Amino acid sequence: MNICVIGTGYVGLVTGVVFSDLGNEVICVDKNEEKIALLRAGVMPIYEPGLEEMVARNADEGRLNFTTDLESAVRKSDVVFIAVGTPPKEDGETDLSQVESAARGIAGAMDRYKVVVNKSTVPVGTGDFVRNIIETNRRRNVDFDVVSNPEFLREGSAISDTLQPDRIVIGAPNQIVAMKILELYAPLERPMIITDVASAEMIKYASNAFLATKISFANAIANICESAGADVVQVVKGMGLDQRIGAAFLSAGIGYGGSCFPKDTRSLLHTAQKYGYPFPLLSAAIETNDQQPRRFIGKMEQALGGFEGKKVAVLGLAFKANTDDIREAKSLDVITALLSGGAQVTTYDPIAMENMKQVFPQIGYAKNAFEAAEGADAVVVVTEWNEFKQINLDRLKQTMSGNIVFDGRNLYDPAKMRRLGFDYICVGRGEAGCEPTVPGTVRTTVKGTPA
Ligand SMILES: NC(=O)c1ccc[n+]([C@@H]2O[C@H](COP(=O)([O-])OP(=O)(O)OC[C@H]3O[C@@H](n4cnc5c(N)ncnc54)[C@H](O)[C@@H]3O)[C@@H](O)[C@H]2O)c1
Incomplete structure (x- = not known):
């Protein structure tokens, strides 16, 4: 099939390369000339495991092309995907201007x-919005259909998520159109949900809001654990083994970030309110997530006795591991608070430092975690990168001048950290600091963790 994908970001690029890998002729369009020039030169504008090789293979075989010329790309295609950004406005409503501009472009090109x-992730009703724009702006009276096919890939595992999604959602105005899109996805042999456009649009928001709520629930439990002497790591393990609950998205920490959960939860809340339902449950999940970094930063400030003149190493900048994306990353909150309090900040992240340099050119960027921690009063772990999980803690301690580790992802065993001489401050592990043994657990006290 001849396919065009408008918007060559995380979603558009991965969608385009996977469809071309399945044998389709794909043209990826973007208005960003620099991005297209990079892609044509074989340079990936984002980090995603396996992406570069797959792009190179399909581009070499001529099935995958990159252009800024939307009109000719649309003309050559039978199916046109819109995968542009849908950022939030100030009040949480989704800004559909990129979708509108893509729809106008399609209207002008349709022959x-x-x-x-x-x-793109768009509020319920956007299918009609796109249909209206194309209908009123098309130059020729040619027919078209609008389908909703929300994306569920996760950054860091985008290629495998696209090849093996849990489900493929196709919201179509009729069965014939649904079958056309189904045919595209058929080689993946994954479960498909065929539904109407509005329900498909809602499935995406409901799924993301549910996952965000699950994280906020774990964080709320963590906040009680902290005072009650329980260990949230053990608590969520015990909860997650219940098949009705599941362990995914049930970790306590410094809060969710990224380009999707914060904006999608606010957008769904906005939609709910537009329809007269205040959605108190989702409001509380958002509020809990807003408070979580503030709580953590408060603990940092308390343990350090203020940030003025302190040397702090921040380990991990990306909003989660295996991506270079720093959109709404909690590292932004942490670094902002440290800088405004007068701290000297050095950071390390395996791949997100280039992006962070655009935001904070004034802070230090180290070659590795140890270099970042050199002479530091405290280390803050913000992203759960694998290389931090089994870091040589003895060496880290010797490198630092202080002994405080703030762990926003609960990566370490509190009892072990205490034995090593760290003042270890994590999330929701109160007085319990459990050291797992066989067959039971030993309860110890986490020195320095405020009740
Ligand atoms: N990133 C994710 O993990 C993820 C996952 C699922 C769904 N989504 C959704 O997918 C959509 C895209 O997200 P993303 O992360 O890929 O965004 P992105 O910002 O990485 O990429 C969007 C691209 O669209 C381009 N663009 C905007 N308007 C254009 C136009 N008129 N013509 C051509 N190009 C245009 C931009 O230049 C940009 O390169 C959003 O709605 C997002 O919510 C994202």
Whole structure:
């Protein structure tokens, strides 16, 4: 099939390369000339495991092309995917200007029947919005259909998520159009949900809001554990083994970030309110997430006796491991607080430092975690990168001048940290600091953790 993908970001690029890998002719379009030039030169604008090789292979075989010329790309295609950004406005409402501009572009280029597929995360009703724009702006009276096909890939595992999604959601106005999109995905042999456009749009928001709520629930439990002498790591392990609950998205920490959960939860809340439902449950999940970094930073300030003149190493900048994306990353809150309190900050992240340099050119960027920690009063772990999980803690301690480790991801065993001489401050592990043994657990006190 001839496919065009408008918007060559995380979603558009991965969607485009996977469809081309399945044998389709794909043109990826972006308005960002620099991005297209990079891609044509074989340089990936984002970090994603396996992406570069797959792009190179399909580009070499001529099935995958990159352009800024939307009009000719749309003309050559039977199916046009919209995968542009849908950032939030100040009040949480989704800004659909990029979707609108893509739809106008499609309208201007349409010369024969096309299926226009919305892959961007868009509020319920956007399918009609896109249909209206194309209908009123098309130059020729050619027919088209609008489908919703929300994306569920996760940054860091985007290729494998796209090849093996839990489900593929196709919201179509009729069965014939649904079958056309189903045919595209058929080689993946994954479960498919065929539904109407509005329900497909809602599935995406409901899923993300549910996962965000699950994280906020774990964080709320963590906050009680902290005072009650329980260890949230053990608590969520005990909860997650219940098949009705599941362990995914049930870890306590410094809060969720990234380009999706914060904006999608606010957008769904906005939609709910528009329809007269205040959605108190989702409001509370958002509020809990807003408070979580503030709580953590408060603990940092308390343990350090203020930030003025302190040397602090921040380990991990990306909003989660295996991505270079720093959008709404909790590292931004931590670094902002440290700098405004007068601390000297040095950071290390395996791949997100280049992005962070655009935001904070004034802080230090180290070659590795030990260099970042050199002479530091405290180390803050913000991202759960594998290389931090089994870091040589003895060496870390010797490198630092202080002994405080703030762990926003609960990566370490509190009892072990105490034995090593750290003042270890994590999330929701109160007085319990459990050291797992066989067959039971030993309860110890985590020195320095405020009740
Ligand atoms: N990133 C994720 O993990 C993820 C996962 C699922 C869904 N989504 C959703 O997918 C959509 C895209 O997200 P993303 O992270 O890929 O965004 P992104 O910002 O990485 O990429 C969007 C791209 O669209 C381009 N663009 C915007 N308007 C354009 C136009 N009119 N013509 C051509 N190009 C245009 C931009 O230049 C940019 O390169 C969003 O709605 C997002 O919520 C993202």
